[in-house]
Amino acid sequence: MTHDHDLVLRPSAAQTEAALNPPPGRNGGDLVVETLCGLGATTVFGLPGQHALGMFDALRRSSLRYIGLRVENNAGFAADAYGRITGEAAPLLLSTGPGALTSLAALQEAAAASAPVLAISSQIPTAGLGGGRHGYLHELPDQQASFRGVVKSVHTVRTQSQIPSAIAAAWESALTAPHGPVWVEIPQDVLLAETHLPQVTAIDATPEDVVPRPELTALAAHLLSSAARPAIIAGGGVVRSDASGKLRSLAEKLNAPVVTTFGGKGAFPWTHPLSLQSWLEDQHTTDFLEDADVLLVVGSGLGELSSNYHTFKPRGRVVQIEADLGKLESNHPAIGIHADARLALSALLETVEDRPDPTAADRVRTLLDRVGERIAAQELTLEQDVLASVRRALPATSPSFWDMTILAYWAWSAFDPRGKNTMHSAQGAGGLGYGFPAALGAAAADPTRPVLAVSGDGGALYSIAELATARQYDLNVTWLIVDDGGYGILREYMTDAFGQATATELTRPDYVALAESFGVPGIRTTPETLEEDLAKALASPGPSVVLLPAVLRMFAPTHLG
Template sequence: MTHDHDLVLRPTAAQTEAALNPPAGRHGGDLVVETLAGLGATTVFGVPGQHALPVLDALRRSGLRYVGLRVENNAGFAADAYGRITGEAAPLLLSTGPGALTSLPALQEAAAASAPVLAVSSQIPSTGLGGRRRGHLHELEDQAASFRGVVKSVHTARTQSQIPSAIAEAWRSALTVPFGPVWVEVPQDVLAEPARLPVVTAVDATPEELPPRPELTAVAADLLARAERPVIVAGGGVIRSDASGKLRQLAEKLAVPVVTTFGGKGAFPWNHPLSLRSWLEDRHTTDFLEDADVLLVVGSGLGELSSNYHTFRPRGTIVQIDADAGKLESNHPALGIHADARLALQALLETLEPVPAPAREKTEAAAGRARALLDRVGARIAAQGLELEQEVLASVRAALPAGSPSFWDMTVLSYWAWSAFDARRPNTMHSAQGAGGLGYALPAALGAAVAEPGQPVLAVSGDGGALYSVAELATARQHGLDVTWLIVDDGGYGILREYMSEAFGETHGTELAGPDFVALAESFGVPAVRTDPEGLRADLAEALSTPGPSVVVLPVTLRMFAPTHLS
C-alpha cells in the first residue's frame, strides 16, 4: 500500500547544498528565470521594458537563450510558433502596460490555435495595486483584466515566495489540453528586491491528461462500425495532440474518407486514396459531409471556416471529440466526447480491435467516393480561369523542402493554400486563420527557426501584412535565422479588395502606397530579389537553400476562386 507520505519528494544533497548557499546578487528576476529553467525552458522571447529589467538581468546570467524582437505582438507570434513546433510552453517576456497590451492579438491567435505560450509580464509596484491610482508609469487599473478574456488562465505573484508556484501552475495550464496561452504577472518591486529565497532547483508541473469516458467511446465505435457512409473531419486538435498516425490507422481500419480543416493541414496524407483534402469552401465538399450517416469530427469545433460559413446542415449523426469543452456541440448536436484527440482515437482503435478489416470492395468504394468528389472540385476550379494562382502555389510547394515548416499571413495566396496546398507532413503548415490577425507570418517563422536551427523556414505575406512585421527583418539578421520571406505585392489589402468589390461593387481604403521591399530588405542587410511567376520556383528554392534570412518579392495580383458556400 502506498501512503501520501511515501510520495514526498526529498531534496538531493546537491539541491540542499544549493538551497543553503545561494549565490550573491540574486533578486526576484532570478526566481522567474530559475523557475523557467527548472521547468525545462531553454528559450525566452520578448521585448525589454523598464519594469521587466530584473528578469533581463537574470537571463543575462543564466543558461537560457533570449531572443528579443522589435514589437511585443511579434514576439508573441514567435513564441506561438515555437510552442507549435516543439510542443513546449514558450516563455514570452513582456513589460507593463503598453508592452503587455501590444501582445494581445498574438495571444488571441495562440488561444484560437491552441499554442502553448507562457507570458510573464511585469506589473507596476505593489503599492499601486488594489485600485490605488498613484500615477505609476504604465499604470492600468487592472492589467490582468485585459487578458482574462483572451488567455487560458491568469496567475499573479504578489511576493517572491509566490513566483515559483505561479509560474509552475501557469506552465501546467499551458500544457494541459487544450494547449493555450497563459498569463503571469509580477510587480516591479518584487522582481527588483534582493532574493530572500534559495535557488529554485526542481519544479513539478506535470500536465494533466484528458482521457475519454469509455462508455462514450463504446457508443462512438459502434456507430462507426455500423455506418454505411462515414466521414472524418480532422481539425487542429489532431495536430496539437500528435495524433496523425492514429487518425490514419482509424481511417484505414474502417475505410473512412478524411477531410482536414485549415487548422488540421497535414493531419492526413494529401494523396492518400481516402483523402478528401481541404476543400471546405466548396459546396461539393459540404454536400459530401452532409450526406454522411456518421460524421466523426476530431479536434474541430466546426466553426465558420470549417463549416463553409455555417451553411453546413448535417443529416447524419455527429460524433465530436474535442479537448475544449466549450466547442463540444457548440454548432451542431453531437455525441460529444471531451477528451484529448490522441487518447480518444487510441480508445476507439482499441474498442474496434475485434472489428475485421474492411473488405477490399468497401475500401475501393470509399476511395472512389473520395476521388469523385475531388474530380468535381477540380472541374469547378478549372472552369474559373485561375491558372496563374495555381501556378504560383505549385511553385511555392515545389521550392519548399518537404519537412520545412511554412507560416502564412492573411493574404490571397494563403487563402488558396488553406484549400489547395499539400502540407506533406503534420505540423508543418501554420497560418493566422485561428484569430485572423495580420502580421503573423514573418515573426512566427522566426520562432520556428529558433526551434529547429538549420531547417529552412518559409513565411508568406501580402504587402499589407508585411508592413505589420517588417521591423523583424532586423531580428532575423541579428540572429542569422534561416527564414525566407515571400512577399506577394499587389499594392493593397488584396483579399479585402475582392470582398469589398463583390459586396459593394467598389472599393475604398484597400489600396496602399508601399515601399520598395527589395531595397528595404537590403537596408536591413538581408538579401532580397524581385521575381515573377515564371521565375518564382527557382528564386524561392535558391533563397531557401541559402543559410540566413532572405526576402523574395513577387509583384502580382492574384484572384480568389469563386465562393461556393451558397447552394
C-alpha cells in the first residue's frame, strides 16, 4: 500500500536534476538565506560583522530584502515590531560576541511580549569551540549561555548540512504559541566554506497547535454561563493569536465586561458597551474585577502591571487561558487551561450558553464615570489634551509604538487604539529605546500606512542613530519626541520617594536640527499646535520628527480622589 507521505518524499525529475547540479559559488550563508526564503521570509533585519560575512554575502544572491539598522539592539526592536505586525517570524542577522550581546535587551522585550523573532548569529570558527579561550576576536566562553535565559529556544549548527533543519526548528519554535524569540548560532567557517549541497527549495516548519483540554473548557463554559457577575481580562495573547473577534463574540454572549491589559490593547473595541478599557492602574477597576464571581483571564499571566502592582486579589473563581505553561496559576489559583487563546476561545464559544444581563453595560458606564472623575480631580488637563491631540492626529488604521515615557504610561490606560494589533509598547520588559526602531520595523512590514513612534528625550537618545536608517530606506515613520529635560518618570519617582531627584537631568541636542542633519524634516511644536503639526507630518511620506517641549505628570495610579 502506498501512503501519501511516501509520495511527498519522492523527488520529481526536475528536483533530482537540480539537486545533482547545484549552482556554483555558494557558501554556508546561502543555505541560511535559501532556508529563510523556503520558510516564507521576505525581509531580514540586522548588522554585518566579521564572523557573519558569509550570511551577508549570500543576501545579494537572494530575493530577501535587508533592512540594516545602526545598533543591534535597535535591529532587534525593529524585528520585534515586524513580527508583531505580520505574525511572521522576523529574521535578525547578527555577528558574534559584542554584536550578539547588544541585541539581548531587544530579545528580552520580544520574549516578554511574545513577538516572534528568529535571531541568527555567527560564532567563532569551529576550531576555537570547546570551552577554552583561544583568543579569537569576539569570543565568548559560552555564547549560547548568554541567551538561554532570554529566548524560547537555542539551536546550534556545527556543519552545513545542519543549517536548514536548525533554522526550520527555530522558525517552528518562534511561531508556536506563545510566540517568542529564538536563537540560532553558526560558526564563521561553516558560513564561509563553499557548499556543494543542493539548494534548499522547500522546507516544512509548521507550528504546533496548543490545544485546550475539552474537560477544562467544558467546566469553564459551565462556570461562565451560570455566573452572576462574570468579567474578562484580555491580555497580549489575544492579540498575538488574532482572537479579538472570538473574544468579542464570547463577551457579548455572556454579557461579560472586558478590560484589556496594556499588552492586550486593541483586543476588545474601546467604545463597546462592555469595554472597561484599560484602566488597570485604578482602584475602582481593581474592585470591579475582584467582585466578579467568575473571572476569565485570556492570554495574560496577571503580572505586576496587569494586577495593579499585585494589589489585585480576586474573590471569585478564576479561569486562566494561557499558552505559556509557566504562567498558568503563577500569580493566582485558577482553573488553568494551557492553550492558544484563539483555540480556547473557539471551544468556549461552542459551549457557553447565552447569559442575558441588562445591568452589565450600566455597571461598565458607572465604573468609567468613576475613573473619569478620579482623573479629573487631579488637574492633569495638559496630559489629557496632549494624548487626545495624538489620537486625533493619528489615522485610525495606523500603528503606534511607544517608548517607556510618561505619555506612554498615560496611553497604556487612556489611549484608544481603534483597532486590533495597532498599539505596541515596551511594557513587557520595560527597556528604553523601543519606540522609534520598532516603528521602523512596522513601516518595513506595511509601507501603506504611516507609523507613529513616541519617545521621551531620554529614550530618544538611545535611538538617534536610526534616523540614518529611516532616511536610507525612506521609511514612513513620524517620531514624536516629548522633551522634558531628562528621565521624566524617574524624576517623578525619585522626587516622590526621596524629596529630590538624582541623575535624571540630561543635556540634550537640538532634536530638530539633528533630524535635519540626517535629511529628516523636523518641527518644534506646542501642546496647542501638536494636533495640526503631527497630522501634517504623518500625512507627508517618509520619515519626520516632531519635537514637543513639555513637562508631563503621571496620574496617581490607585488614589481614589
